[in-house]
Amino acid sequence: MYSLKKKIVFVTGASSGIGAACAHQFAQHGADLLLAARRMDRLEDYAQKLRNKYQVKVHTVKLDVRKFSEVEAALNELPQEWKNISVLLNNAGLARGMEPLQQGRVDDWEEMIDTNIKGLLYVSRGVIPGMIDRGEGHIINIGSAAGHWVYPKGNVYCATKHAVAALTEGLRMDLLGTPLRVSTIDPGLVETEFSIVRFHGDVQRADATYAGMTPLNADDIADAVLYCATRSPHVNIQEIILMPTAQASISLVHRKQG
Ligand code: NDP
Ligand code: 8X3
DSSP, rough: OOOOOOOEEEOOOOOOOOHHHHHHHHTTOEEEEEEEEHHHHHHHHHHHHHHHHOOOOOOEOOEEEEEHHHHHHHHHHHHGGOEEEEEEEEEOOOOOOOOGGGGGGGGHHHHHHHIIIHHHHHHHHHHHHHHHHTTTOOOEEEEGGGGGGGOOHHHHHHHHHHHHHHHHHHHHHHHHHHHEEEEEEESSSOOSSHHHHHHTTHHHHHTTTTTOOBBBBBHHHHHHHHHHTSTTTTTOOEEEEOOTTTEEEETEEEOOOO
């Protein structure tokens, strides 16, 4: 097994959901955490809880992954002791809206493309050269079942997650011959703030996404991430697709009535 003790793990989108659950489990394994998101109050509160509970070091970074100059500055300005990142978890991401493409909102498209594709690229471009120099690193992307299949009205979100799948595969090819590993974890329905964000704060519509079925929770995804991150260095788990038992395919969900 690969020990994460005292390794630096960089989690984007650590203020909520899957990113926060992964940060928790990485801390349980003794990793030091570099946590990034835009909502600093939440991030700092959470960081303090992890420091107290697990006696690990946690450094927080205010970061909007959509802004290349911000990503570049945040990485350049990291204190020296935080620069040697061993695991990068590209998790920051979102869906916005669920309309037929011909009625879609351009602002929503831009936000998804800028966050899910360009943000992942900016952070990866900033972190990977250092990993290559040090001869150690694991990039774990949070893709989606929506990166394998498309569902009605999922158009642009699905396209961004298909892009994540392509970038994961391409990166693995580009890093061939180095000791770096590249993995993607691709969940189906997970109950987090994802649907509230998607529906612009409409909680009723968000709740309907999970009505009558038991979705995955953020810790289920963290289990898969930690499994990948703790394999021996010669083992690369390329991809894990995980779905709720009640989800047979991207748009076939069994819901109990009443
Ligand atoms: P949440 O909304 O709970 O968390 C999203 C996280 O991303 C937050 O911490 C948010 O932090 C961060 N984030 C969003 N935009 C930016 C940005 N521009 N810059 C930096 N951070 C940002 O949703 P999930 O935990 O569910 O989502 C995490 C990932 O999992 C996403 O990539 C999503 O696509 C993927 N996923 C989710 C599934 C689901 O059903 N929930 C299924 C499959 C994949 P802040 O707002 O503080 O910046
Ligand atoms: C999120 C999963 O099916 O809601 O990536 O698009 S889904």
